[in-house]
Amino acid sequence: MERSNIIRAVMEKAYQISPEAVELIYSSDTPEDLLEYVLSTVNDSVIVIGIEDIDLQGFAVSRKASKLIYTGNKECPDFETSSELELISPSEPVTFPDPDSIIVNPDPAVESSQNPVSDAISVPDVIPGSVRNMDYEPVPGTPPDTFKSEEVPPSYLVSNSPSAAKTAPPIFSSSSSQAINSLASSFFGQENSLPSPSNRIFREELSSSTPGSGLFSDSRNEYKSYPGRNPVTVISDITGHSTCVGEYMQFVQYFRDRYSRLSEIIRGRINARPIESLKRRNFRRGGDRNSEEISIIGMVSDISNTTNGHKILSLEDPTGSFSVLIRNSDKELFEQASRVLLDEVIGVTGSVTNDGSLMLATKLIQPDVPNNIQRRTGSHGKAVLISDVHVGSSQFLEDAWLDFLDFLKGESDLESMRELAASIRYVVVAGDLVDGIGIYPDQEMELDILNVYEQYRKAADYIREIPEHIRVIISPGNHDAVRQAEPQPALPESIQADFPENVIFVGNPALVELDGVQILIYHGRSIDDLVASIPGVSYQEPAGAVLEMLKRRHLAPTYGSRVSISPEKKDYFIIDPVPDIIHTGHVHTLGVQRYKNVLLVNSGTWQDQTEFQKRVNLAPVPARVPIVDLENFDVKILAFD
Template structure:
């Protein structure tokens, strides 16, 4: 171990620090002294570097210390034998050390928990015309077409108008957006596909059971590919392809022992908000609740995601005012921020809006307006759009994890219209809906599945980048699954059942938090309810 040199002492004196003879500083590693005293220059420093000062620097290296108060406590102990003030001072620092992080250490923490926003929609005011909707679907078509053409089986696709011109039967591959779905009198499926050159009928025979069952899950407006044989202005399907996500992508993991917690639908402001249970979650994050294993996990949580419906809002549905505990939506957000402020500052909090929040209901939803969520007041709070793509925990040697956030407003539509989802539980199986959407590479492929506003130049609901985590909410039930290399997480809620939920067939599972290890990708469900 290096001993402190005369040069180092001179350097410390030149910085304005006086060193007590009995401080024992000659026995302290010089690197330790340099780093701790560098921190002192960013706060109000002690007048003299004593042995007691060095002790506090060692045990509270990241904490802003009131040195004047410490010196007062030391005088009371040394001169009058009163040890209580110093004991209370130490206890206070120990209990509140996560709230007293010094400024340069905050910056250091930010560097070790990086968050990069890859996709976040910002409002672009524009007068809309019919042409904007046409362009919107064309942008979507081109984006999905590009993904489909990466498949080996679809390298030689032809346009629909060329198929219509063919007179000889041959094997062909086409791409198209589904314009119509119907059943023929022979109980075969008839799809109408259209591209930018024309439209054509596609027959899926009931005599091909596997293909027929797959085709029953086709929905309007999605983009698919067909391999088959052409006939007279018709194609007889042999194979059906969705854009889907790659099979051979490795499951990404990192070397750091770091955790992420995922929440959904707090609904601050509603009468049946589970305040005590949400308080338990905050206490757990602070290390004040849970067994040894749970506290160990809490100490390693570095990211918290909240996926929409942060508040209950106002005027969302008829009679909502009778279910509100807080009528003023600004007050709802203020209470929310009060809770989030209690989360340790080394944890990054990423939030997106839902259909109850103070933004337009049409997707894509921009980040919650600064009038309601002032991120400057909480430096560890990051507000993004719905949907959004966020990268976390990247470094010079690791690409990080891509997290796709989507509140899930389109989910009820697919729970109702897709046979494979409806017959296996519908809204009780949000994981099936999430898998369905990943296969389509779109968050709301059918025109009527969600309210939306066309965006110039692209469709923000297209899943063009395959995420590592696909995180949703809205259904008020927790679901954990995986699809190929993607972890699927539908988040729980923080309110008990309401009459409105019962009418919509939503059965909540509140106060359950999926917590994911980025080192192993294992998911633990933390339950904070009774």
């Protein structure tokens, strides 16, 4: 067994592994057996498997027991190994049948425009722990349970990311939104929807037992306030509020919350009726000028093409499902329908055919941002927006980074640069502070620091160079040592402890307020899905992908694609309220755009082109720093390369 095979096997089980642990397994007489034993016995709370997590004595006992069983069977052919003895040997993963597999007989007049993709996801464990106690005191009146903490659960991996090629994690299946039975609503848990078994053992629900932390509690219970010269208020953040234990009803609750909140936004613009009411004959039908136009709001469960080139959208709401036809003769509407994504919530206006089986659409409505959205004013100073630092990578641009730190310290040669540095109040990091370990195959060949904790200690040394009066807000990404299923909690206490007191750690995504200005921080992994699904969206112009999120009022519209999503009771990806700034990263390219008084910034990287990025033809834009004026939202781009 090669070292790379060990790393890949660990990645498949949603863990990372230290180089020392790789060597220990590799040097074993039976590396395959030892690796299997380690993966079957490692504690669920472990993120990075180290040598301390490898129980060689237990492995020796297990091998001895297994050998005894084998010998007994060989000497006594009729002997059947008891279940008690079987438990001594390393356990094998249990395969569950998939009760949610639904076979649908296709309509010969309709052929799918998309290949069926299972909505299989990875759901993390929820375990107790604690978040670093900051020296900044909370604002009086803040509920004490907002500071209840959570140790970060094990890492989960997402596949086929431009910045991290990963093997898919262990999964369990849910009802597929692409292969939906038209007689049942899989999104909302109606009849024919069956529970999905989990292939992991999930811990009991923690957060839901805390008073005031449920779905319908006041969202202000999540607020964390850090007053001072440069105040920060965390408005929305998964940290300490995860409710996911992998049960079927949590999928239902997740989709119900998504539908309820997004449909309420659309309902302010159209007078929609429940889908179930379309089956009644209390309105004029026929699809001609005399027919009555009606509106519905639903979640898109399927997208198909007819043999004549028209498009059919299947919509669901809590009362039922209905098919909507978009004719290709309406060029503008058809083009709009071509950009519709699975699982997004939309409104449709049109007329129903005589037989009551189909709606002929004349208008599609997305949640979008109101035209009269007002920008918050009254703040001052500047905020620096960065992401994808990748400390520990051999491609980390340390010289450029040190120049950036010198700028923040006011040590630039130019007086204008020193004046600009003096006005900076905040530095916001949107994920991937370090490069991590075992994130993609052969990553160790491109690492200068092979221990993930050493990577964070080095990053902490760098952050300590930033002047103390500047507040630093750090959110995780897919290279960081947290669970890979989003939303992600903040970095664990063991890592936070190395950082200075002016650092605030939040989850991904997180909505924070910087002295009156609201900024939504999201690492941006769903950009991969949007580039693959929406015509015209590209990695070269990442702000265009963020714009598509904003129009849908959702950061990750399609469930079960490249982004692993944990089905929480509350959908943390919904963009509500509308922030002043949305800050993303992940794709290592720079983009700035404005849309209806919302500033969209994708902040590039501090890592040069990696071998993987060369293979996928991704050219990064490194060492560029967007600096936002918090008074008028003007953006200045500084280059440190």
